[in-house]
Amino acid sequence: MSTEGKCAVCLVEAAQQCAGCKAVFYCGREHQKQHWGRHRFECRPIKVAEDPVQGRYLVATKNISQGDLIFTDSPLLIGPKMVSSPICLGCHQPASVDCPCPGCGWPLCGPECANAPQHQAECKLMKDKGFRADIKDGSKPLSEYACIVPLRYSLLPEEKIKKVKSLQSHLETRRVTPLYTVLRNNVVGFLAMRLQVEVTEDDILGVCGVMDTNAYEIRRNGGVKLRGLYPLASLMNHDCVPNTRHVFDRDDKMLVFATVDISKGSPVTSTYTHALWSTHQRRAHLRATKCFECRCVRCSDPAELGTYLGAILCSKCAGKGKVLSTAPLDDAAPWQCNNCQAQMTAKQIVWGNQALQKELEQVDKNGPQQLEAFLERYKAILHPTNGHALQAKLALTQIYGNVPGFLLKDLNDDQVERKLSLTHDLLDAVSVLEPGSSRTRAQLQLELQAAMVLQAKLDMESERITRERAEEILGDAVELLKEASEVLKTEPDMEGKLQEKLMILMQQLELDETANERNADSAVDEELALEDMIENLQTEPLIVKPRKPMRRNM
Numbered sequence: 001m002s003t004e005g006k007c008a009v010c011l012v013e014a015a016q017q018c019a020g021c022k023a024v025f026y027c028g029r030e031h032q033k034q035h036w037g038r039h040r041f042e043c044r045p046i047k048v049a050e051d052p053v054q055g056r057y058l059v060a061t062k063n064i065s066q067g068d069l070i071f072t073d074s075p076l077l078i079g080p081k082m083v084s085s086p087i088c089l090g091c092h093q094p095a096s097v098d099c100p101c102p103g104c105g106w107p108l109c110g111p112e113c114a115n116a117p118q119h120q121a122e123c124k125l126m127k128d129k130g131f132r133a134d135i136k137d138g139s140k141p142l143s144e145y146a147c148i149v150p151l152r153y154s155l156l157p158e159e160k161i162k163k164v165k166s167l168q169s170h171l172e173t174r175r176v177t178p179l180y181t182v183l184r185n186n187v188v189g190f191l192a193m194r195l196q197v198e199v200t201e202d203d204i205l206g207v208c209g210v211m212d213t214n215a216y217e218i219r220r221n222g223g224v225k226l227r228g229l230y231p232l233a234s235l236m237n238h239d240c241v242p243n244t245r246h247v248f249d250r251d252d253k254m255l256v257f258a259t260v261d262i263s264k265g266s267p268v269t270s271t272y273t274h275a276l277w278s279t280h281q282r283r284a285h286l287r288a289t290k291c292f293e294c295r296c297v298r299c300s301d302p303a304e305l306g307t308y309l310g311a312i313l314c315s316k317c318a319g320k321g322k323v324l325s326t327a328p329l330d331d332a333a334p335w336q337c338n339n340c341q342a343q344m345t346a347k348q349i350v351w352g353n354q355a356l357q358k359e360l361e362q363v364d365k366n367g368p369q370q371l372e373a374f375l376e377r378y379k380a381i382l383h384p385t386n387g388h389a390l391q392a393k394l395a396l397t398q399i400y401g402n403v404p405g406f407l408l409k410d411l412n413d414d415q416v417e418r419k420l421s422l423t424h425d426l427l428d429a430v431s432v433l434e435p436g437s438s439r440t441r442a443q444l445q446l447e448l449q450a451a452m453v454l455q456a457k458l459d460m461e462s463e464r465i466t467r468e469r470a471e472e473i474l475g476d477a478v479e480l481l482k483e484a485s486e487v488l489k490t491e492p493d494m495e496g497k498l499q500e501k502l503m504i505l506m507q508q509l510e511l512d513e514t515a516n517e518r519n520a521d522s523a524v525d526e527e528l529a530l531e532d533m534i535e536n537l538q539t540e541p542l543i544v545k546p547r548k549p550m551r552r553n554m
């Protein structure tokens with residue numbers, strides 16, 4: 001972060017910074033005092049700090065409470081992923097190859113997007129150079145899109161180019177990889193030779209490196225995935241137990257919220273990897289994609305904070321012990337049973353993990369059968385909270401109650417019980433690994449409340465529980481729904497539906513109570529009120545689509 005700028009009041013060169021956010025400069029105390037009336041509303045509770053190993057990172061300048069909006073950030077650069085299905089360069093919605101831009105030939109969503117402001121400069125440049133994209137097959141992802149973000153970078157004003165260049169790229173490490181050889185041949189060749197853009201090879205590979213190191217994936221309705229570069233959010237370092245979550249609004253502005261209380265002086269972190277991957281998988285992924293060795297508290301602990309996410313059951317002592325790494329930060333260290341001390345080599349573990357991950361990726365996730373078979377097949381090997389088992393369980397919680405043939409109304413007693421136990425297993429681990437108001441936890445709470453309500457309904461119908469007990473369970477379900485709504489209400493795809501549902505439920509709960517007080521004999525009214533609540537708690541279209549919790553893309 002720069003140590004000099006212009007005074008926010010009189011615009012002369014100034015070196016005195018706001019101590020709170022370090023983002024605003026003053027020529028002296030007088031102007032700082034004068035500006036505070038306005039600045040206090042925008043002064044962020046974070047500043048940029050620096051560490052010899054981790055580089056720059058964001059740190060809290062005051063205590064931040066769970067749920068607080070920490071900062072918002074607008075994209076410096078945004079565009080399609082390197083390999084993308086046809087996407088409209090005007091509005092970033094899905095595009096059709098049958099609707100090429102009249103100027104440059106790239107697919108649009110409709111003719112009006114040919115004039116979209118975002119597309120003007122790039123379209124004119126390609127047209128002026130006589131280039132016309134010729135995309136005929138939109139049925140599969142296209143690598144042609146890899147040139148769009150570097151092209152947009154080359155068209156940025158100087159001040160923004162400087163900002164992009166100030167971000168980390170790991171270019172020297174990336175330069176020798178096969179991907180960057182392809183980029184050198186294709187993207188550099190296209191921009192420098194074909195479009196004659198005045199940028200060097202290092203500029204182009206540099207921006208690719210900056211995107212690969214810092215860009216966030218933005219998922220839009222309709223399956224579109226974009227990459228966005230956010231200058232402040234880029235400075236959030238990684239932790240395998242992050243303390244923030246983020247959402248994007250409809251204008252692609254990023255909003256970063258605290259998922260737990262963050263005390264003054266603590267780093268403000270996000271995750272660049274998958275919470276349900278074990279330490280070896282996460283560290284290998286971070287090394288390959290982000291060029292660093294993670295040494296966070298979770299990675300350093302063989303038991304992964306008591307979740308045993310990497311644990312396998314010992315075959316030498318009939319599953320009595322858990323086999324764990326003897327030194328998780330050393331990939332070559334042996335693994336050892338915590339009961340009989342039998343050892344396995346790191347190679348055996350890595351090979352097993354890779355085979356299991358591959359198998360899990362190939363399992364059909366449209367129904368529960370293959371996932372259940374996977375869990376059954378490996379139940380003597382995988383600890384119940386092993387990451388592979390949890391990934392299969394997560395997929396199952398999304399299937400039971402949500403997919404045709406397994407909608408809530410179709411589930412039998414055993415399937416409801418299964419959904420409940422799977423969700424509890426997941427919530428136990430996720431509450432440690434993505435604690436507080438994380439999106440994954442809120443999604444699981446939503447699944448849990450649906451299963452609780454359904455079970456209460458089935459139990460009441462078959463007289464296994466009393467009405468009073470059913471009411472208690474519904475009350476607990478409403479609490480879960482309230483907690484999940486607080487988190488998910490900020491998700492653009494929820495469009496306030498959860499809040500609406502919650503309001504109706506709260507009204508019903510109150511009505512139900514008043515009805516009880518008014519006329520304890522009126523069993524029919526009471527029955528109806530309870531039925532209505534069950535109905536409302538079970539509305540299916542509210543279910544949030546599962547999102548792969550990958551923070552940054554490649």
Ligand SMILES: C[S@@+](CC[C@H](N)C(=O)[O-])C[C@H]1O[C@@H](n2cnc3c(N)ncnc32)[C@H](O)[C@@H]1O
Nearest residue numbers: 054055056168213214234235236237238290292
């Ligand atoms: C998005 S940038 C974060 C800002 C970066 N530290 C900087 O100075 O620009 C990601 C890079 O920061 C570094 N980094 C992030 N989290 C780290 C961590 N937990 N340990 C070590 N390095 C980390 C790595 O070099 C990584 O590729």
